[in-house]
Structure formats: structure tokens, C-alpha cells
Amino acid sequence: MDKILVIGAGGQLGSELTQALASTYGAEQVIATDINAQAASKFDFCQFRPLDVMDQRAVRELVVQEKVSQIYHLAAVLSAVGEQKPLFAWQLNMDSLLYILELARELKLDKVYWPSSIAVFGPNTPKQQTPQYCVKEPNTVYGISKQAGERWCEYYFQKYQVDVRSLRYPGLIGYKALPGGGTTDYAVDIYHKAIAGQHFESFLRADTALPMMYMPDAIKATLDLMHAPREQVRVRSSYNVGAMSFTPEEIYASIQAHHPDFTISYAPDFRQAIADSWPDSIDDTVARRDWGWAPQYDLAAMTEDILTHLPHFRF
Ligand code: AKB
Numbered sequence: 001m002d003k004i005l006v007i008g009a010g011g012q013l014g015s016e017l018t019q020a021l022a023s024t025y026g027a028e029q030v031i032a033t034d035i036n037a038q039a040a041s042k043f044d045f046c047q048f049r050p051l052d053v054m055d056q057r058a059v060r061e062l063v064v065q066e067k068v069s070q071i072y073h074l075a076a077v078l079s080a081v082g083e084q085k086p087l088f089a090w091q092l093n094m095d096s097l098l099y100i101l102e103l104a105r106e107l108k109l110d111k112v113y114w115p116s117s118i119a120v121f122g123p124n125t126p127k128q129q130t131p132q133y134c135v136k137e138p139n140t141v142y143g144i145s146k147q148a149g150e151r152w153c154e155y156y157f158q159k160y161q162v163d164v165r166s167l168r169y170p171g172l173i174g175y176k177a178l179p180g181g182g183t184t185d186y187a188v189d190i191y192h193k194a195i196a197g198q199h200f201e202s203f204l205r206a207d208t209a210l211p212m213m214y215m216p217d218a219i220k221a222t223l224d225l226m227h228a229p230r231e232q233v234r235v236r237s238s239y240n241v242g243a244m245s246f247t248p249e250e251i252y253a254s255i256q257a258h259h260p261d262f263t264i265s266y267a268p269d270f271r272q273a274i275a276d277s278w279p280d281s282i283d284d285t286v287a288r289r290d291w292g293w294a295p296q297y298d299l300a301a302m303t304e305d306i307l308t309h310l311p312h313f314r315f
Contacts, residue, residue, distance in 0.1 A: 010039025
């Protein structure tokens with residue numbers, strides 16, 4: 001029987017992925033954890049424990065006691081916050097991953113999932129249709145930690161046969177949790193402002209294209225990768241996955257089609273430089289070939305879905 005531990009379950013991805021894992025494996029097989037004890041209110045359908053991933057003894061105890069067989073390690077400091085607290089971001093992102101990989105090796109866990117990001121790419125990376133393999137040279141602490149993390153994942157797979165799997169997520173857009181310190185998070189916030197009937201000020205320039213993905217596609221990609229037969233998962237660093245690319249101007253237009261009075265202005269800040277160092281769009285041919293990745297949502301379909309559901313969603 002699989003027993004699944006989700007670390008950092010209270011975040012944007014974790015809130016929805018934990019629900020999907022409970023539907024797939026049975027709620028009693030899933031343990032949601034987060035450093036923020038108040039996240040418990042989101043997890044009335046499964047077991048919840050407050051857990052700081054940096055408390056190695058507590059993580060180990062939980063894994064052993066509950067006979068955990070799979071870990072989804074989602075806790076991380078994202079790009080924008082990482083630039084403000086570089087040493088903390090490095091320490092949290094790297095130490096926690098290494099500890100989970102070490103635990104997986106020692107206890108022979110079945111599988112580990114760890115998210116990477118388009119932040120592994122940098123200013124010298126090809127910007128359009130960025131390929132799976134190319135120059136990276138990330139210039140944010142978050143990106144450097146994700147690139148180093150990818151190397152460690154591959155190392156643990158090659159050296160110790162730890163079955164660790166990973167995706168390089170683009171900006172993830174969901175409406176069930178508030179954004180948490182990323183550069184792409186403007187594209188979440190904009191829907192909240194539109195629904196509240198407020199003006200939106202974008203911290204990125206109107207023409208800044210970034211790769212993005214709607215949360216149901218991100219959940220599907222994650223579960224498809226985790227359910228793929230071991231031998232089909234040929235990339236053990238992290239897979240490129242794409243869905244759509246748009247600029248602040250384009251997402252604004254897609255919302256304005258439903259809310260004609262919605263207004264936007266632009267006041268780029270330090271996050272513009274982060275966005276400028278990332279790709280405009282992603283080539284995910286390798287993920288499509290290896291385990292059949294195919295996204296379902298484009299910008300128009302995502303906007304329609306969010307504007308339909310967000311007004312009725314209770315936080
Ligand atoms: C961020 O903006 O930091 C994240 C990411 C692209 O990984 N959403």
C-alpha cells in the first residue's frame with residue numbers, strides 16, 4: 001500500500017495536489033504537512049501534521065512511524081522572496097532536498113517528487129522554445145538552487161537508484177490558494193483584483209512573455225510523471241513541461257473580454273529583471289515523447305474557468 005507524505009502542502013501547488021493524491025490513493029493514505037499549522041483548515045479530508053522540513057528529526061520520525069513510501073517535497077522559497085533573503089533561500093531549498101534524498105536512499109522509499117522550475121534557465125539560454133538540454137546559468141538564488149537540486153536528483157538516481165522525479169514548472173496559476181512570493185504570481189493576483197472590481201498594477205512590463213500553466217494541467221503532469229513506469233522516466237534531472245505563454249497585456253485582454261471595466265497599469269520593479277532572465281516559451285518534446293505529456297488549457301480556457309469558479313471559492 002502506498003503511503004504518501006506531502007511536505008509544504010499548504011502552498012499553491014500543494015493545496016490542489018494533496019486533494020488529487022487523496023482522490024487517487026485514498027484519503028487515509030495521504031499525510032499533508034506544512035510549517036504553517038493554520039494550513040490544517042484546508043485538509044479536513046486527510047491527516048494533517050504541522051512540520052518544519054528543516055527539522056530533520058521530526059521528518060524522519062514521521063516517515064518511519066507512518067511507514068511513508070512516497071514523499072512529495074514541495075516546500076521552497078520562490079524567486080522574488082529568494083532575492084530578498086538569498087542565504088535563507090539557499091539553505092532551505094538545498095538542505096531540505098538533500099535531506100529528503102538521503103532519507104529516501106537510507107529507508108529505500110519507493111519514490112520522491114521534487115518540483116524544479118523554468119528558473120533554472122538564465123539570460124544566455126535560448127529564449128524561444130527553450131529546449132530540454134541547453135545553457136542554463138540561472139542568475140537568481142532560487143534558480144541556482146533549482147539547478148543544483150536537479151543535479152542532486154540525477155546523482156541520487158544514478159548512484160543510489162533513488163526513484164526521484166521532477167518537472168520544471170512554468171508559472172503555475174490556480175485560484176484555490178493565494179500566491180507565495182513568485183515572479184509569475186502577478187498572473188494569479190490579477191484574477192483576484194478583477195473579481196473584486198479593483199484596479200490592477202502589474203509589476204512586470206506589458207510585453208513580458210513568460211511560460212505559464214493552469215493548475216489542473218500541473219496536477220495532471222505531476223501525476224502522469226509519477227505514475228509512468230520507471231524505465232519510461234529517462235530524464236532524472238527534471239522535465240521541461242509547457243502549456244501556454246502570455247504577457248501581462250494578453251492576460252489582461254482575456255479578462256477584460258469578461259469584465260469590460262477592469263483596468264490595468266504598469267509599474268515594473270525588481271521582479272522585471274528576474275522575468276527578463278527567463279524563457280518566453282518552452283519546448284517540452286521530451287516529456288511528450290517519454291510519458292505522453294499534453295496540456296489541456298490555453299489562456300482563454302483558463303480565464304473562463306477561473307472567472308467562473310473564483311467568485312464562489314471560500315478560502
Ligand atoms: C516563481 O515565479 O518564482 C515560480 C516559478 C516560475 O518557479 N512561480
